[in-house]
Amino acid sequence: MVDSETQDRADYEGPLDLPDDYEPEAEDHGDPGPSLTDDLVALLEDGKTYAEAEVAYQKSRAGFTANRLKGAIAFGLGAFGVFHLALIALTVGAVIALMPLLGPWGATALVTVILILTGVIMLRLLKGRIDDIRDAFSDSNDE
Numbered sequence: 001m002v003d004s005e006t007q008d009r010a011d012y013e014g015p016l017d018l019p020d021d022y023e024p025e026a027e028d029h030g031d032p033g034p035s036l037t038d039d040l041v042a043l044l045e046d047g048k049t050y051a052e053a054e055v056a057y058q059k060s061r062a063g064f065t066a067n068r069l070k071g072a073i074a075f076g077l078g079a080f081g082v083f084h085l086a087l088i089a090l091t092v093g094a095v096i097a098l099m100p101l102l103g104p105w106g107a108t109a110l111v112t113v114i115l116i117l118t119g120v121i122m123l124r125l126l127k128g129r130i131d132d133i134r135d136a137f138s139d140s141n142d143e
Contacts, residue, residue, distance in 0.1 A: 091115065 034042070091111055098107035 094111045095104075095107045098110060101107070102110060
């Protein structure tokens with residue numbers, strides 16, 4: 001024999017505390033996360049932040065380079081000036097050293113001729129380099 005309480009349990013299909021219109025499919029399982037639009041907005045903001053950081057980095061790098069370049073130019077000009085003075089001293093010293101052998105006019109003439117020949121040789125070498133550069137950028141291929 002089945003008592004009435006056992007029969008009620010057999011007819012029961014769910015927990016007692018749920019409302020009658022409860023549907024499990026409509027249950028909210030928590031926050032589903034950000035939407036695609038939210039992700040795209042975050043991506044654009046991150047890209048903008050990255051671009052701003054990159055611009056700031058490149059500006060600081062350019063400032064550092066410009067500062068170092070000014071110093072390098074100053075040292076380069078100083079070195080050029082010192083080498084120029086050294087060559088003048090060598091020229092004067094050569095004239096003075098050759099004066100007992102050739103006299104003042106002969107020593108001056110010899111040192112001048114040697115310097116002019118050295119300059120002509122350097123100009124010919126320069127012309128060859130410039131011609132090579134010009135040939136590299138010319139439109140005709142005569143090879």
